[in-house]
Amino acid sequence: MTTFLKSLIFLQDSCLAFLSLMFHRGSSEDAAEALKKLETSINGARISFDTTWTREFRSLFIVPLFKCLVAFCLIISLLVFIEGIYMNLVVLYVKVFERKPEKVYRWEPMQEDIELGHETYPMVLVQIPMYNEKEVLQLSIGAACRLIWPLDRLIVQVLDDSTDQTIKELVNTECAKWESKGVNIKCERRDNRNGYKAGALKEGMKHNYVKLCNYVVIFDADFQPEPDYLQHSVPFLVHNPEVALVQARWRFMNANKCLMTRMQEMSLNYHFMAEQESGSTRHAFFSFNGTAGVWRMAAMEEAGGWHDRTTVEDMDLAVRAGLLGWKFVFLNDLTVKSELPSKFKAFRFQQHRWSCGPANLFRKMIMEIIRNKVLFSIYLFNLDKNVPTIFFVTRPITTLVFCSSC
Structure with a gap:
């Protein structure tokens, strides 16, 4: 601040010199030279003032702010590192x-009763959402219809949002074939694409x-389950009433x-x-992956069903x-064939959705999480098996910090 005061005093002296010059009776050349010197002095004072003000503002506000941001990023990175070590130890x-x-x-395999027959098998709905999936529609519909399960206890529901009339006809032909x-197969269409x-x-649930x-089982259009998928996954739900979701691992064909x-x-x-x-x-x-999973209908209804408030409706439902x-069960030994994005544009869109979706969901659900005392459980390291863990903190905050464009 001393330099700042000196600059003001110098500016004041320069102004006084200018006033004295106005009453000076010397030659015009002397007056012009004096004015030039005065202008140079004022410009120098202004530059000194600007430099001093910038330096003071930067030291008082900018530097501490960036120090806090760097420290915050280091803390989040440390949490992610600790979480990674913890997960690998669990594995x-x-x-x-x-x-x-x-x-x-x-877990016990499903068996028919001599008297009841197929009635011992629960009713299973297989949903296949698709949108202009010309290349894979036959594979996905065919794989769902080949699932080993009593035909009178299975419903395959094709949710076709396609806008191409040719693709619609292909879907109709494939459904009619099965x-x-x-096979009890239904093809359902909407007159809009609200909520995607x-x-x-x-x-489809209405x-x-x-x-x-x-x-209910959800398979994206590019997923092809093995015929014994239901035989391995559904018994976990039948014999464990506290389980809401059974998730299979993805296996990539390309x-x-x-x-x-x-x-x-x-x-x-x-x-995975x-x-x-x-x-x-x-x-x-864990977070539902949006496909290759079996949900208990009662759990979905209790959680409020599907919401389209974010681009990660699967995670939204899982969190609620x-x-x-x-409880959720992950089956590492049960795999479902799928394909990875092989073009950068598709990969970029996918990663943007996976990155920004959790951040947006966290912003919308933070009060629900706090009311559920999850954050307090995390803080006290009292991680009960019935509540989500540090997942709620590290993933969304990491996304908010490193993907601020969301």
Whole structure:
């Protein structure tokens, strides 16, 4: 501040010199030279003032702000690192002590009763949302219709939002083909695309025949389950009433297509084998992946069903169900074939949705999480198995910090 005061005094002296000059009776050349010197002095004082003010403002506000931001990023990075170590230790524990879901939860294969026959099997709804999926519609519909399950206890629902009339006709032809083989298949369409995938799933749940079903399976159009998928997954829900979701692992058919797909495979394999398996083992909670999972209808209804308020409707539903105390089971040994984005544009859109979606969801649900005392449980390290864990803090905040464009 001393330099700042000196600059003001110098400016004042310069002004006094200028006033004296006005009354000076010397030659015009002397007056012009004096004015030039005065102008130079004033400019120098102004530059000194600007430099001093900038330096003072930067030291008082800018530097402390950036120090706080750097410290905050370091804390978040440390939390993510600790979480990664923790998850890998949990996975190691599962491998060493063979704590597979079949040993943690009750699991028995479904069997027909001599008197009741197929009535012992629960009603299962298979939903396939699609939008102009010309290349894979036959594969996805065919894979769903080949699932090993009593035909009178299975409903396949194709949610076709396609805008191309040719593709609509292809979907109709494929559905008619499987219907002629005895499969109970429904093709449902809307006159709009409100809510996109979440809107289609929500509309699909409104039909009367859906009320007869106990469980619902979601497969994206580029996913092809193995025929024994239901035989491995549904028994967890039948014999464990506290379980709301059974999630299978994705298996990528085009992982070796290019360098980008190989990198995606490594990243997603870590997501499944470390993040989701540790969440399932330690806390019975992880984020639903939006496909290749079986939901208990009662749990979905209690959680409020599908919401289209964000681009991660799958995580939205999982968080709401987790806050209500429902448990999730991840099956690492049960895989579903899928494909990875092989073009950068599709990959970029996918990553943007996966990054910004959780951040937007966190902003919308932060009060619900606080009311559920999840944050307090995390703070006290009292991580009960019935509540979501540090997932609620590290993932959204990390996204908000490193993806501020959301």
